[in-house]
Amino acid sequence: MQFAFDSMLGLGLLACAAGVFWSRDLFRSVVMFIAFGLLLALTWVRLEAPDLALAEAAIGAGLTGVLLLDAIGHLRQHNEHSPRNHWLLPLLCCIALALLLILSFNARPEASISLPQLVAESLPESGVEHPITAVLLNFRSYDTLLEIAVLLVAAVVAMALNDGLAAAARTSTEQSNRDPVLAGFTSRLAPVILLVAIYVLWAGSYMPGGAFQGGAILAAGLVLLKLADFHIERYAESLLRLGLAFGFLVFLAVATSVMIGGRPFLTYPEAFAGQFILFIEAVLTFSIGLILFSLFNQSPGQEVPHDN
């Protein structure tokens, strides 16, 4: 039965992916993509990677779908349907990449050291109990630092591109038309979303969870608030901008301040590693949430006047 489940999951994933690409209707592609995200989360579960499943569920179900639906509304409004006749080159590229991946998978060298074993052996020194968190924020924290930098750059670019549009949108809809049911639901759900985001962050130290997943959930909560016409970002715009960079700055400050004590860049003192990691993760969750939210916040949506 497990085999039947897994093979159906794989085939469903392929069918969904094919549906995304074969559909001539953009909206259908987007809904297919949302469904694809859910199936992908299930697939990560079956591959015994619950951390990835958590991230995919938060990003796929919450954020990507929202961004794409928003983009569609924008495209429809401006009638910017692009003709889709360039398919041969992408198809060839995909086939070439797939062949390359299959070849390299077959030709991969035998690992000379066992990384999972190495991680398991040095887990006690890391300050956390969950190996994924230990890798992300202690053993390979350099990667995580750079990822935050990349996210920050993406948010800054989005702001630079859309500043004028967003400003126009902001003035055009001061008067909101809240749906009473949606407003009531959102005002009750938002605290629960915040609580779950903090829980996922906290759980990251001993089981699947962590800053990225928590941040994505936080961002989805902020997006929901904005969609329901609770424009909280307008009350604290400068704070929002500061918060974008806050995670990266704190991470960098901690990473360099340990050098004062004569340690190499990004190594925490063993006795306090757990506290250091939790502190950095909390700040990162906050910043990642704001960064992902601001990517949505910068998109003008339906609010841009036509003659602009």
Next chain:
Amino acid sequence: MIYLQYLLVGAGCLFFIVGTLGLLRFPDTFTRIHAITKADNLGLGLLMLGLLPSTESLPQALKLILIWLLVLAASATASYLIAHYVKAQSPDALPHADTTSEEQD
């Protein structure tokens, strides 16, 4: 106890099947909304009840109940929103459209 679990989970699964059948076979959007709320409310509720005795601890059990309550609230709101939306898009879409059809959560 195990047979009760089998029964509850099996019944929950049945409601999911019925919900999907309705989604595929019903003629218009309003009736399809009616179909999927079967899966959301009854299916997931029964399934959750059936899974409760197998949970390891009280927090896990409470988490299951929380998930069900969240899905209930979310699907009720989503059904309302989408019914409202469809009605606004095409006010004369259905002959038998009256206000009750959008409040069947």
Next chain:
Amino acid sequence: MTAFWWTVAALLLVTLLAGLIRIWRGPNPADRMLAAQLFGTTGVAILLLLAQAMQTPALNDVALVPALLAVVAMVAFVRRARPEAEEPE
């Protein structure tokens, strides 16, 4: 017991994949979003079953996320997507 969980999970996966037909056929955007909504709920149910079948309670946390966030896509559709009323199909 585990075999039973797997059977039910597989059955639910079948219904979920059958929902793909509705996403594909439409006919109007609201129908497609409804199918996506059903995907979210069925996904939660499958995750809960897998948490039992695979003996990993952490999956209950994974199930919590689509339960919370599936509605966000629906809200985005209603508030922002604004497609034409009828699709050429």
